[in-house]
Amino acid sequence: MYVYLLTNPAGTVLYTGLTNDLERRLYEHSQGLGEASCFTGRYQCNLLMYFEALPNARQAIAREKEIKGWSRAKKEQLIAALNPTWAPIDLGTWDGGNSAAGN
Structure with a gap:
């Protein structure tokens, strides 16, 4: 199971979701x-x-539920811990944050 956070191109909105198949769910969101x-x-x-x-x-x-209850600032800190550059994560090339997120 996966918990994930999405944003829009302007970075003004954060969406928290849950799925058992992250690739499929991301595709569904894009469609x-x-x-x-x-x-x-x-x-x-x-x-x-x-x-x-x-x-x-x-x-x-x-x-x-825990993440959804957080402030935006706390969600931003969570994202920055894994993905400090806020580069969109491509699951096809993701290596655990060592390069895709700029670590």
Whole structure:
């Protein structure tokens, strides 16, 4: 299970989500861009800034709820810890943050 944070190209919106298949879910978000009925479509959130793997659904749901309750500043700190340059994460080239996020 994965908890992830997306942003829009301007970096003005953060979206916290949960999935068991991160690649599929990111694809779904990218296909829904412009759909006014969904948050990520309305705000053009399709850039992966942060993600973490959790061992089971119970822990992932708890972590998602925890992060959703945080202030924007705290979410930004979480992102910066993994991805200090705020470069969109490409799962195809991601190496755990050693180069894709500028570490």
